Amino acid sequence: xxxxxxxxxxxxxxxxxxxxxxxxxxxxxxxxxxxxxxxxxxxxxxxxxxxxxxxxxxxxxxxxxxxxxxxxxxxxxxxxxxxxxxxxxxxxxxxxxxxxxxxxxxxxxxxxxxxxxxxxxxxxxxxxxxxxxxxxxxxxxxxxxxxxxxxxxxxxxxxxxxxxxxxxxxxxxxxxxxxxxxxxxxxxxxxxxxxxxxxxxxxxxxxxxxxxxxxxxxxxxxxxxxxxxxxxxxxxxxxxxxxxxxxxxxxxxxxxxxxxxxxxxxxxxxxxxxxxxxxxxxxxxxxxxxxxxxxxxxxxxxxxxxxxxxxxxxxxxxxxxxxxxxxxxxxxxxxxxxxxxxxxxxxxxxxxxxxxxxxxxxxxxxxxxxxxxxxxxxxxxxxxxxxxxxxxxxxxxxxxxxxxxxxxxxxxxxxxxxxxxxxxxxxxxxxxxxxxxxxxxxxxxxxxxxxxxxxxxxxxxxxxxxxxxxxxxxxxxxxxxxxxxxxxxxxxxxxxxxxxxxxxxxxxxxxxxxxxxxxxxxxxxxxxxxxxxxxxxxxxxxxxxxxxxxxxxxxx
Numbered sequence: 001x002x003x004x005x006x007x008x009x010x011x012x013x014x015x016x017x018x019x020x021x022x023x024x025x026x027x028x029x030x031x032x033x034x035x036x037x038x039x040x041x042x043x044x045x046x047x048x049x050x051x052x053x054x055x056x057x058x059x060x061x062x063x064x065x066x067x068x069x070x071x072x073x074x075x076x077x078x079x080x081x082x083x084x085x086x087x088x089x090x091x092x093x094x095x096x097x098x099x100x101x102x103x104x105x106x107x108x109x110x111x112x113x114x115x116x117x118x119x120x121x122x123x124x125x126x127x128x129x130x131x132x133x134x135x136x137x138x139x140x141x142x143x144x145x146x147x148x149x150x151x152x153x154x155x156x157x158x159x160x161x162x163x164x165x166x167x168x169x170x171x172x173x174x175x176x177x178x179x180x181x182x183x184x185x186x187x188x189x190x191x192x193x194x195x196x197x198x199x200x201x202x203x204x205x206x207x208x209x210x211x212x213x214x215x216x217x218x219x220x221x222x223x224x225x226x227x228x229x230x231x232x233x234x235x236x237x238x239x240x241x242x243x244x245x246x247x248x249x250x251x252x253x254x255x256x257x258x259x260x261x262x263x264x265x266x267x268x269x270x271x272x273x274x275x276x277x278x279x280x281x282x283x284x285x286x287x288x289x290x291x292x293x294x295x296x297x298x299x300x301x302x303x304x305x306x307x308x309x310x311x312x313x314x315x316x317x318x319x320x321x322x323x324x325x326x327x328x329x330x331x332x333x334x335x336x337x338x339x340x341x342x343x344x345x346x347x348x349x350x351x352x353x354x355x356x357x358x359x360x361x362x363x364x365x366x367x368x369x370x371x372x373x374x375x376x377x378x379x380x381x382x383x384x385x386x387x388x389x390x391x392x393x394x395x396x397x398x399x400x401x402x403x404x405x406x407x408x409x410x411x412x413x414x415x416x417x418x419x420x421x422x423x424x425x426x427x428x429x430x431x432x433x434x435x436x437x438x439x440x441x442x443x444x445x446x447x448x449x450x451x452x453x454x455x456x457x458x459x460x461x462x463x464x465x466x467x468x469x470x471x472x473x474x475x476x477x478x479x480x481x482x483x484x485x486x487x488x489x490x491x492x493x494x495x496x497x498x499x500x501x502x503x504x505x506x507x508x509x510x511x512x513x514x515x516x517x518x519x520x521x522x523x524x525x526x527x528x529x530x531x532x533x534x535x536x537x538x539x540x541x542x543x544x545x546x547x548x549x550x551x552x553x554x555x556x
Contacts (some may be wrong), residue, residue: 040087040112042383047112054076056100085383103160125441133187145174169202183443197255210240227407242269245324272322277311380410389544392551412544415475421448440470479537486517496524504535
């Protein structure tokens with residue numbers, strides 16, 4: 001058996017060591033158990049998946065360079081599983097005294113993956129988790145940043161903090177961490193994520209070169225959440241300086257704000273360096289709605305102009321004056337639009353032929369072109385594993401209830417947090433109030449989700465997990481999805497369909513406060529449960545499941 005597992009590992013080493021784009025992987029720890037879950041790229045069942053967990057201090061580069069003779073010095077766990085429906089897989093690892101605690105590198109791979117998927121695991125004992133959680137809370141309560149600074153130094157190794165740049169931004173990072181709410185059960189994972197987010201935010205703000213932006217993503221985007229495809233392509237074109245000009249020196253309230261700014265910077269820089277009009281057109285139509293917000297729908301000025309002429313004008317405009325802010329892009333866009341509507345083109349060369357100093361005006365002769373049926377836009381390219389949810393996901397995306405992703409990733413099998421679902425619900429019902437406020441301790445006024453949570457609270461749609469806590473950051477359960485959606489129907493006067501009652505095989509696991517909601521939602525056909533007849537009340541809802549439930553609710 002050992003020889004077979006070693007041969008599997010060596011076969012795994014033959015795969016390219018780059019992150020797979022469609023696959024997902026996550027983990028949880030509890031006492032002496034590590035649970036690793038995920039999905040493959042192919043989404044097929046019956047495929048073998050190999051999990052490798054390295055020893056403390058070892059890297060995937062060490063694994064790649066290992067041989068059958070010394071691989072045991074690098075690896076502390078090798079396991080194999082078989083995929084189920086949708087390409088899903090699960091590993092249950094019982095930890096013994098020989099398992100290295102703290103941050104360790106890991107990867108999954110196999111026939112169902114386009115490439116191996118690297119990730120990290122932070123394993124600690126229950127006692128360590130409790131100590132870390134208490135120390136973090138104490139540091140948050142202490143005045144000033146000295147206690148939080150000491151917390152980072154005390155636990156940097158076990159939490160896997162990359163502290164190379166930390167001294168330069170310590171005050172900002174400490175201040176941010178004092179506002180973060182974490183749960184005791186997932187304290188280690190959540191604190192590590194918060195630290196990395198804070199560092200990424202500050203390093204984006206302080207980056208003075210493309211190399212430093214790349215280093216920031218390498219060190220602090222530990223979950224590979226930022227799609228690097230367009231970022232790397234822009235750097236290869238020599239457009240790194242454009243990104244730096246767009247993001248450096250600015251102050252960002254949250255890591256999400258900084259990452260959003262970097263996405264915008266990639267769009268702006270890519271526009272400046274577009275090699276042709278078609279590329280510029282593809283950039284605008286893919287990302288404008290998410291990052292710039294220029295009206296481009298039916299009836300807009302943009303919809304009425306000749307696109308070939310317009311992008312010719314815009315391309316020349318951006319070559320003449322590159323853009324580094326949203327406002328500058330809008331200005332260049334409007335200038336090109338006006339030039340197109342007036343039948344002129346921009347001549348940045350300042351004249352032609354025997355003419356004088358001013359730019360020339362060319363009146364183009366429009367040649368009728370054959371009608372071409374455009375290919376449907378691919379909003380998300382990772383929905384193959386959830387064909388039952390694809391229609392609902394695309395429906396909600398079309399209504400801007402689900403945000404489009406520049407990397408075209410929906411991550412259907414990821415869990416969804418309470419605040420993420422509240423945002424979807426508030427947006428769907430049209431009750432968003434940007435000025436709304438609430439008093440939950442774990443909903444900072446400057447958090448991206450604060451106005452959504454406050455809007456939901458003020459509309460009577462949601463309550464907190466306690467009088468003082470909303471439960472921000474907690475993955476929402478299926479029964480709580482039912483409760484919030486049912487309450488929304490009551491508050492908004494939405495009449496739910498009355499079908500046959502449904503008895504779930506695990507009905508006894510549904511909390512008393514959720515039974516009425518689950519029953520009503522089941523009768524309305526909004527929730528159907530699983531193939532084995534269970535509802536899974538305490539299971540964490542996936543993004544795909546939530547999309548289907550919300551879409552069915554909105555069609556009542």
